[in-house]
Amino acid sequence: MRNFLLGGVCAFVLMGSVALFAAPSKVGGLQASETYRQLNLFGEIFERVRNDYYKETKDDELMEAAINGMLTSLDPYSVYMPPRSFQEARVQTRGEFGGLGIEVTQENGLIKVVSPIDDTPAQKAGILPGDLVTHLDGDPVMGKTLNESIEKMRGAPNTNIVLTVRRGAADSAKTFDVKITRAVIKTRVVRSRREGEFGYLRISSFNEHTTQDMVAAIDKLKAEMGPELKGYIIDLRDNPGGLLDQAISVSDSFLNQGEIVSTRALRGTADEGQRYNAKRGDAADGKPMAVLINGGSASASEIVAGALQDHHRAVLVGNTTFGKGLVQTMIPLGEFGGMKLTTAGYFTPSGRSIDKVGISADVEAWNERDRQIAAALKERRQMTDTRQTEENKSDKDKQEPAQVTPPHQVPTPGQDGPDLVLQAAIEVLRAPPKPTARK
Incomplete structure (x- = not known):
């Protein structure tokens, strides 16, 4: 993901008294005047807390909390x-x-x-x-x-x-x-093995080495399986995402042409954004592909899944993805560290924004673990606008927590029992349905 330097920062200092800001120029009019009035209000509250709060406070901790409060009010990722x-x-x-x-x-x-x-x-x-x-x-x-x-x-x-x-x-x-x-x-982000007549590649995240490691794994499968290699299964389940450029290059590895993804700032004019297009070359040599997805597939994973689905290059097997359609930029702030700021939304080639919605599979298949994930995500989406604190919880919420099966006994795909999603993908590749058209 690209890093952008932050320029034009306006700093202010509080030195034992309420901060005073220069009067706004005529440029900006009433809006600028209101902004400076609010900044003066912040300075006054900051000073009140420093002097009158019943416990001793630290200026740097107060400032960090104020900055985080501003950013977390925007979205969960900034x-x-x-x-x-x-x-x-x-x-x-x-x-x-x-x-x-x-x-x-x-x-x-x-x-x-x-x-x-x-x-x-x-x-x-x-x-x-x-x-x-x-x-x-x-x-x-x-x-x-x-x-x-x-x-x-x-x-x-x-x-x-x-x-x-x-x-x-x-x-x-x-x-x-x-x-x-x-x-x-x-993190070893790419693993591969043979699954019958198909090559299986598990991609667990998108870091600086993902595309390079994936291409190397494909080359290894080609060398080992030769003409017996009939297609590929790309497993993106529980992949939380990572670098945008790696999601683009992984998608490009299987597409000969067309748009992969577009990013757009959801403000200003419609042309504020970037489109990324595929170059010729298919690492899979045009062989059939299935991509495994679930509720833990997020962000960069959804870019890959959406691009391959919209271009009908792969059949998506599994269940609806997490639904994180926002792009964050890492912005250095010198000696003060940095910030991760949501700077754009991304859209699949057909123009879909999947934020808070996710990408649906062409062929639905479930493991029990996927159902637990989907149920939790559904509940979280329904509670997105709910704000609950310890003070307003009901008596029922305050009861002792119930005892449940230890979490390590929950089946993990491919480990504690048959992987029904993988089995479904193999059946799809052997008798592939036509991928769902996305408009």
Whole structure:
């Protein structure tokens, strides 16, 4: 994903008194005047808190909280990152980082799991997309910023943390504790193997090496299977996304022409945005393809799935994706770290915006785990506009959490029982239906 430098920053300093801002020029008129009036209001409130709050406060913490409040009010994905967090985020896109191996966002004050990453402590512990984390080591996440919670989840390898997880619909949600041991996360994002007469490629995320590793895996399958290779299965289930340029290049690997994706700023004129088109060349040599998707397939995964579906290059098998159709830009802020800001929405070649909707499969197929993910995502979407705090919870909500089956006993595709979605994809490739046209 491209990094843009932030220019034209207007800074102000509070030095023991209410901040005073220069009077607005005539340019901008009433709107500029109102903006400066609100900034003066912020300065006054900041100063009141510094002087009159019943406990001692720290200026830098107040400012960080104010910045995060502004960003998180925009959408769940825009966030300020202090220097350490910003550096770790940039390292993560290079394929190695420390922690639990979990992609998260914030929803209604809680930590929402987008997806665990393959072969990481979070996935092995049974964490599912759509899970809500309510406590970390018994400490409520409500009232904390997303960065504060992420920092608490990170730590030295071989140390433990207990996540309190809420899973399921609101009326029947189950809460349980999951003990996870931190580790250095080295992401191997592409795995491949033979599935009968088909080559199977599992892509778990989109970092700087994804396209390169995928093409190498395809070449290896070609060398091993020779003329017996009849097609490909690309598994994007539980793939939380990653770099936009890698989603584009993966899609381009299978398309000879046409638009892959367009990004548009949802403001200003209609031509504010970028279109990305495919170049000639198909790594799969025109052979049939199936793409596996589920509720944990998000962001960059949905770009790939949408492009291949709209061009009728692959049949999508599984169930509706997560529905994250927004593009974030990593913006450095010098010594202050950086920010991740939503700068555009993306659209599939047919013009679809899938944000909060997702991409539907051409052939619907389910594992039990997928049903749990889908149920949780459906409930979360229904609760998007609900704001609930500990103070206004009902007595029912305050009851002791129910005991449920430990999460590590939940079947994972291809491990604890037959992978019905993969089986469906193999049947589709053997007798392929016509992919659904998207207008």
